[in-house]
Amino acid sequence: MIWIVDEVETKPGMGAAFLDAxxxxxxxxxxxxxxxxxxxxxxxxxxxxxAPNRLLLVWQADHAGAxxxxxxxxxxxxxxxxxxxxxxxxxxxxxxxxxxxPAEALEALxxx
Amino acid sequence: xxxxLLIPTFAPGHRDAAMATIAExxxxxxxEALLFAPTLPGVYNGGDAIWRASFAHRxxxxxxxxxxxxxxxxxxxxxxxxxxHLDAVGYATGKVGxxxxxxxxxxxxxxxxxxxxxxxxxxxxxxxxxxxPRAIRSIRRWQLATADEAxxxxxxxxxxxxxxxxxxxxxxxxxxxxxxxxxxxxxxxPEYTEFLVHPLLVHSFCAIDRPVIAA
Numbered sequence: 001m002i003w004i005v006d007e008v009e010t011k012p013g014m015g016a017a018f019l020d021a022x023x024x025x026x027x028x029x030x031x032x033x034x035x036x037x038x039x040x041x042x043x044x045x046x047x048x049x050x051a052p053n054r055l056l057l058v059w060q061a062d063h064a065g066a067x068x069x070x071x072x073x074x075x076x077x078x079x080x081x082x083x084x085x086x087x088x089x090x091x092x093x094x095x096x097x098x099x100x101x102p103a104e105a106l107e108a109l110x111x112x
Numbered sequence: 113x114x115x116x117l118l119i120p121t122f123a124p125g126h127r128d129a130a131m132a133t134i135a136e137x138x139x140x141x142x143x144e145a146l147l148f149a150p151t152l153p154g155v156y157n158g159g160d161a162i163w164r165a166s167f168a169h170r171x172x173x174x175x176x177x178x179x180x181x182x183x184x185x186x187x188x189x190x191x192x193x194x195x196x197h198l199d200a201v202g203y204a205t206g207k208v209g210x211x212x213x214x215x216x217x218x219x220x221x222x223x224x225x226x227x228x229x230x231x232x233x234x235x236x237x238x239x240x241x242x243x244x245p246r247a248i249r250s251i252r253r254w255q256l257a258t259a260d261e262a263x264x265x266x267x268x269x270x271x272x273x274x275x276x277x278x279x280x281x282x283x284x285x286x287x288x289x290x291x292x293x294x295x296x297x298x299x300x301x302p303e304y305t306e307f308l309v310h311p312l313l314v315h316s317f318c319a320i321d322r323p324v325i326a327a
Contacts, residue, residue: 002294029182032159033278059309062157064288064290064293065288067293067294068287068293071293071297071301072326074170074302075301075302075311080302080303084303094302095305097298097301097303097304097305098306099290099293099294099297099298100294101290101294106290109289109290110247110290112284112285112288112289
C-alpha cells in the first residue's frame with residue numbers, strides 16, 4: 001500500500017471552505033485517476049474561525065504502477081493545474097505533498 | 113572530459129543516408145570516445161539516433177566540430193529538409209559513478225530545471241538524483257551533468273545519463289524503485305511544492321556494446 005498525502009495549513013477560518021473546494025474541484029479527478037481518498041483528517045478536531053486548521057488528505061494507491069498512472073494522468077489534466085495554481089491558493093497558508101509507505105513494506109518496495 | 117550530445121530526428125527518406133554521413137564524419141574528428149547508434153522504440157522526444165562524443169576539453173570539442181571532417185555532418189544537421197529536429201547539449205564531466213563494465217543499454221534524459229531554480233533547490237535536486245544509483249542496483253554507470261550549451265526543445269540545464277545491462281534495468285528497477293517515484297519524482301511532479309523540472313523532457317536510449325560514460 002502507498003499513500004500520497006496532502007498536508008495543508010489553511011488561512012484562519014477557511015478550513016471547512018477549503019475542504020469543500022478540495023472535494024468539489026480536486027477529489028473527483030483524483031479518484032478518476034485511480035487513487036482512493038481514505039482519510040480526511042483535521043487538526044485541531046474542530047473548525048477554527050480565527051486561526052488556521054491543518055488538514056491531512058490521504059490518498060491510497062495499491063502499488064507503484066498506480067502511482068505512476070495517476071501522475072501521468074494528472075499532468076495532462078488542465079483542471080489539476082487550475083486547482084493548485086488558481087483555486088486552492090486563496091484558502092491556503094502553506095502545503096506540502098509526500099508519498100508514504102508502511103515501514104514494514106519498504107524492503108519489499110525497494111527489491112525491484 | 114567535455115562531451116557533446118546530439119539527438120537528431122531525420123526527415124522520412126533521409127535517415128539512412130544521414131546516419132552514414134554522420135558516422136563517417138564522427139569517426140574522423142579525433143574524439144576520445146564516440147557513441148553513435150539508432151534509438152530504440154519507446155523513447156520520448158528521443159529522436160532517431162544518439163551521437164555522443166567526448167574530448168579532453170571544450171576547446172578540442174569546438175575545434176573538432178568546426179573541422180572539415182565534420183562539415184558534411186554539420187551541414188545535414190543544420191538542413192531542416194534532412195534533420196527535422198535536433199536536441200544538442202555540451203557538458204563537462206559532472207557527478208559520475210558506477211562500474212565501467214560492458215555493453216547493454218545507454219539512456220539519457222535532458223531536463224530543464226527552470227521553475228524557481230534557486231541554488232538551494234538545484235543543489236537538492238542534483239544531490240537526490242545523483243543518489244539514485246546507490247539505491248537502484250540496475251544503474252551500472254551514471255553521470256549527472258549541467259549543460260553549458262544547449263538547444264532544441266528547451267535550453268536544457270541537466271544531462272542525466274545511465275548505463276544498464278539491459279532494457280529491463282531501465283523500465284523495471286529504475287522506474288519502479290521508490291527512490292524514483294516516491295522521492296526524486298517530487299522535482300518533476302507539478303502537484304508537489306518542490307516542482308522544479310519542466311514537464312517537456314527528452315528520454316532517449318540505445319543499445320551499446322561497450323561503456324560510454326567515461327570518468
